[in-house]
Amino acid sequence: MVGVRGARVTDFGRTTLPYCSFVRPGEARARVGVGVGTDVVDLTAALATRRHAYAGLFAAGSLDPLLAAGPRTWHEVRTYVAANLSALAEHQVPASGVELVLPFEVADYVDFYASEHHASNVGRLFRPDGDALTPNWKHLPIGYHGRAGTVVVSGTPIRRPSGQMRERDGTIAFGPTAKLDLEAETGFVVGAGSSLGEPVPVESFDQHVFGVCVVNDWSARDVQAWEYVPLGPFLGKSFATSVSPWVVPLAALAGARIDPPRRDPDPVAYLQDDEPWGLDLELEIAVNGTVVSRAPYSEMYWTPAQMLAHLTVNGAALRPGDLFASGTVSGPGPGQQGSLLELSWNGSRPVTLDDGSTRAFLLDGDRVTIAATARLAGGRRIALGQVEGQVTS
Template sequence: MTDFGRATLPYCSFVRPGEERARVGVGVGTDVLDLTAASAARGHVHAGLFAAGSLDPLLAAGPLAWHEVRTFVAASLDAFAEHLSPAAGVELVLPFTVADYVDFYASEHHATNVGRLFRPDGAALTPNWKHLPIGYHGRAGTVVASGTPVRRPSGQTRGHDGTIAFGPTAKLDIEAEIGFVVGAGSTLGEPVPTSSFDDHVFGICVVNDWSARDVQAWEYVPLGPFLGKSFATSVSPWVVPLAALAGARVDPPRQDPEPLAYLQDEDAWGLDLELEVIVNGTVLSRAPYAQMYWTPAQMLAHLTANGAALRPGDLFASGTVSGPEQGQRGSLLELSWNGSHPVLLDDGSSRSFLLDGDRVTIAASARLAGGRRIALGQVDGQVVA
């Protein structure tokens, strides 16, 4: 169970044993604070936002309410002892209703590796990659809570001999990502500039965007990911507010060529985060988010550049987080170089891609100014046949 200390104060939705009704919670150390009960008992002005047990009303309430609630919780922790329970003793559920889901492709290291693997005779990066944050629209209905079993998907593939077949994927993979949870919506037809990022984005979560690489390789030309991605996306049960990450903000890598005006980011929205990829208890990599080429503010600006409206509960993810070193890659596709160099697990077995029964954990942390690290939670999932 993640220990959040008393400063991060991430939000969740949880169910007590023997109950069916969900409650809104806040992570305090290894406990969960019942914010639904605590705010009602204190008669807080925003208590009604937590009555339904979901973060949906809080997300829609906007930045002023986010600040007021966080200030109230931080100032009242010592008075809330009766409303604390061990987080290990409750069921953590999907904390918000996912409205739309978009996945980006923001790591230059990941995009370069995938290009070399999928297009060995062409340029590693497509001509547009350094001009815009590439992304695709996924399925909100298959975004699932951490701990949900992931059934091995089937799809159409093309063999080395050109044979077309349909069946279970042989190349089930993970993608270690950071997700950004939208709170306040926007008006249809009005783009959201990079400078308004924190007016709309409530916080972050940890994402595992499961991928069927053999299905993806056959179907993604010319329109991009489809069945190879849409079967499951797991998210951590904790949503960490942007306010908790103020000390983790850093300058992103230099962008060349200079982005067009609508993508220019005056604020430093790089984040010094690390994602740890664990398969069956073996740490396979530690991926550095600070290396991401495109910032989340640029992703949001591009997502809305055509006037697409934001809604509370929209989720957009960074794409696989990978660094320049072997031990910094956020997918098995890269770690095993598409199966040509299987990775070793602590039990002596090896993996190119996931087998039925494998357990995957992606845990994230942030490094704040001064070097102190804070935990951001983790997302878990097990493959079933």
């Protein structure tokens, strides 16, 4: 079991109530917890002690049974926990003293490309003589299938990958990537599945998606640039995707829902949405402790409801534990880009860190931290957790 102990602790307050899986010192068996302030309430122990009707959902130490139980059960469990925090305090332990592990088994992983600002920047860099956006970009949420087996929990070391690259003189080389990058993203965790052949409409989004996590979809840009034509990303991204150990229930973000940017042209019927599933989130990106960007998720062109509708419109079935991510979150202003590729403009304008060193792309030993917050109606912010990883050779 791979996890992280002594990770940076997030203060979640008493209303967000994110879920995690954790291991106590000296034990091998995982437990399910819920975050309260900077502590974890051990739901596996608490509900078993009370012989609660839902104790079985947490006995295995993973969120998998809860995800599969569906939205009515999600609501009932969250309501019970919120109403009984004081009574559950005897099962509360500091988050700093436990090992946080991957909270669910990732069934499938899909990554989207939903930021117009990011897609336009990448287009200008990779296709300088062509249009910034491909002709299909504003008609459908573009995505690719990643590898569920290389989704890892925050704190897992990230080994620099090797691959083929095209050199400036046109020769083909093989070796460690020289352009290792971060990608700040928001992840959406599917709970309730769907039947093969039955699309999930945009209005059913919250009947299938359980919650959100923070994602770093690491990228080898030189490998990606050589391989991506004509079928898109492959080895340049499949080596590792880091996720936060906390899954924030969608219900906690009800107050963060906003209208997305105006879509032009109007999307086809199955992508038209009446419900506002834009989200007012901010992703703060730090390299070795230096904040290099604050990326606004509110600027995302395609909403997660549209992503899910597009993912299933051909009849592809959902399974509990499916994970799909937004793609890099980038805004229109300086210091709002969600990757070093954009922040350094493919290395031509290196980013300066607090210690005076500069980065075009990540070096061995660099530590990347992406922390997310949501702004609720009225302006109050809540923490959604963070994902961290350190590059190794």
